Amino acid sequence: MPVFWRVVYWTSQCLTWLLLPFMQSYARSGGFSITGKIKTALIENAIYYGTYLLIFGSLLIYVAVHPEWHLSWYELQTIGITAANTWGLFLLVLLLGYGLVEIPRSYWNASRHGHLLMKTYFKASKLMTxxxxxxxxxxxxxxxxxxxxxxxxxxxxxxxxxxxxxxxxxxxxxxxxxxxxxxxxxxxxxxxxxxxxxxxxxxxxxxxxxxxxxxxxxxxxxxxxxxxxxxxxVAKNETSLSHQFVHSFPLCEPAGWFRRYIYTPTVEWYWECLLKPWFYRLLSVVLTLFSVAVVWSECTFFSTRPVLSLFAVFIQLAERDYNYLYIEMACFITIFFLCTCVYSTVFRIRVFNYYYLASHHQTDAYSLQFSGMLFCRLTPPLCLNFLGLIHMDSAISHQQKLQTAYTSIMGSMRVLSFIANGFYIYYPMLIVILCIATYFSLGTRCLNLLGFQQFMDDSEMTSDLIDEGKELIRRERRKRQRMEDGENRRRRALHSSCWTSLGVHVGLFISWFFEIRRQSLKRSLYINSLHLPLRAAVI
Structure with a gap:
């Protein structure tokens, strides 16, 4: 396991600090040849690399002049890991504080169709601009x-x-x-x-x-x-007494066996108008409880006597009973929730049009590489922070336990004690302030004051943009309605022309049939007229 973690850790560090910044500049370059793009990328990253070399050199000088420390390769490696994880932990707390509040609130707001529709109108107005x-x-x-x-x-x-x-x-x-x-x-x-x-x-x-x-x-x-x-x-069908979901533009809806046999209009009505809001509310409550547990544990994980971190309590209870399956499930669910809060915040970040993750394959190469770079920087401190929450990091819990494979390659951060005993323990407490700021939407209000319109229910600017977006959607709806009416008329004309063509062919066939009958009757009468004299002579 230590060998495996070393390969994974140093590979991700090479990606985030060396290769991905270079590839970002390479992808954004307008050069016409590979050589020209490489040259542009090297020039743009010179300042970037120089800044981090300056930080690393400062830490190196600090350790070198300390009278009690003697630098070795292992300690030098630990200094590099400490510098990278310190920067990652700084970002981690910022993103986690936003995600712990915004994810449960987003699901709660998703259960409110009126709020969601107003926000969609607001987005339509901004997107049209x-x-x-x-x-x-x-x-x-x-x-x-x-x-x-x-x-x-x-x-x-x-x-x-x-x-x-x-x-x-x-x-x-x-x-x-x-x-x-x-x-x-x-x-x-x-x-x-x-x-x-x-x-x-x-x-x-x-x-x-x-x-x-x-x-x-x-x-x-x-x-x-x-x-x-x-x-x-959905808003129109909520008052429907037939409990059948009716779409405004059925021609635009995808048709298939799933909608025909399973997701029928009745099932769709019960899901969209009745079950989905309550499901989102229940999910929001569960996620809120998880968020409260994370915030409490982040503020108390350094306390070992008594154990106040909830995740540490759960893991230690399972440890006494040797319930390894429970430990695996508890760790997986906790890490999954932490990763969701942190990485979903990365997906929401938008720095003008310079960095922007857009869905449906509309993200440029620069933004994709930037997000990959953030993931590589956030994952190691996230894992280390989780081990601290469950008291498996001896440098934080100060317990004489067998180290995990992951903390063994981290060097326990003891080379830089002011970071291990200070920053890593007390900095996560700022997550409380960040959660409070996110709950009261202080960042959104500041952006509105600076002129960057953000969706807020109690803002006059928001109401103006909502009305503008509603008019835009109404205009596009009328345009789509005209297109669908034209398509229906074309189908009806084609349908009627098919029946007309079929009628013409049937009429032609009947006429041809009676014409053949008439010709055959005339021929038989003519033959009989020729045979009468012969029959008379014979008689």
């Missing part, structure tokens, strides 16, 4: 690309860079620019001012960014529109 801004930025950048593409002809040395930029543009813009291009023109005979490769690299980076943002807002708008229509349908 972002969508219009993204379309405007795309038009401006495409216009610049068009001018550069027209100035650099096919025999220019930088034409291959222009072709690379054009391949990143939307298809309709590519077709427009392709129609305006001349077949061949010598650039040496003109006195034009041609762009440099450096400016083309910058333009390439802008094209990648604006196209990705435009696609993201377009997809998110369609998803949000579908969610708003569904919530409006």
């Amino acid at each position: 972002e969508k219009a801004d993204a379309e405007e930025n795309l038009e401006d950048v495409m216009e610049e690309v068009r001018k550069v593409s027209e100035s650099i002809k096919y025999n220019h040395p930088l034409r291959k860079c222009i072709d690379t930029i054009l391949r990143k543009c939307p298809v309709d813009y590519q077709e427009k620019m392709g129609r305006n291009m001349d077949d061949y023109e010598d650039f040496d005979d003109k006195q034009n001012t041609y762009p440099t490769e450096k400016s083309l690299v910058k333009l390439h980076k802008q094209v990648i960014y604006v196209v990705q943002r435009h696609n993201r807002t377009r997809v998110q708008w369609q998803i949000l529109l579908q969610q708003a229509i569904h919530l409006e349908d």
Whole structure:
């Protein structure tokens, strides 16, 4: 196990401190070659690496000048682990304090259809503004690309860079620019001012960014529109006496055996209008109890006599009875809840449009790598914090117990005692302040004061954006209704034309049948008329 943990730990540390920051710059670079992207990434990460080397050097000097310490490779390794975990614990408490309150509250609010619908209207208003801004930025950048593409002809040395930029543009813009291009023109005979490769690299980076943002807002708008229509349908069906869920646009709903035989309109009505709100409320209460237990344990896990940490009490009770299955289940559920609170907060973080995790495959490479980097930094201190909660870290509990494999590679943090005995024990208590601030939405209120609109029930700005979003959804609903009516008329026309065509074919078949009968009757009468004289002569 120690070997396994060393491989996992140092691999994740190499990813988060070396490889992923480099790959972030590489993915965001607008270079046209691998060499150019590597060069850009190295330059951008020079300051980043220098900052962390300065921090590590300061800790190294502090340990080196201490008269009681003699540096060895093991102690140097422990200093590096301590520095990384200290930074990770700082982030961990911030994110955990938000998630412990926001996750139970989000499920409670999800049980309130009215609140959820108002929030969806608010999101629609903000997203439409972002969508219009993204379309405007795309038009401006495409216009610049068009001018550069027209100035650099096919025999220019930088034409291959222009072709690379054009391949990143939307298809309709590519077709427009392709129609305006001349077949061949010598650039040496003109006195034009041609762009440099450096400016083309910058333009390439802008094209990648604006196209990705435009696609993201377009997809998110369609998803949000579908969610708003569904919530409006739920609000309408709540008063239905037939207990049958009726969709406003049945043609847009996915059809399959699941909806046909299992998730029928009756089952859907009972789930959406009756059972789902109560299920979310019950889940919110359970998660609230877990959050209270975590906050209490974070503030009391350093107390070993008496044992005040609830998770430590549960584990020690199972330890006395040698109930290993219970220990496994308790540890799994606790770690799963802690990871959910921390990582869900990472998913909610949005730093303007620089870092933003969007659903339905609309996240850019930079944001994905940034989230992976955060996960690598948060997981080791999260595991160490959990071991402290259940009193399995001897450096914190001060008990003479057999160390776990994980704490053995951490060096128990005893090289830097002011961190092991101070920061690691008392800093998690700040989670109480963070939970109180999150409960009263202090961060949201501050952002509203700074001009960044956030959803709040008691804000006048929020009500204005809600009304605007409601009008946008109503307009999109009318547009979709016209499209569905047109589709229904087309289907009815096609249906009637099919029946008309069938009737015509049946009529033609009947006419053909009677025509054959008539022809055969005439032929038989003619033959009989020929046979009568012969029969008379014979007689």
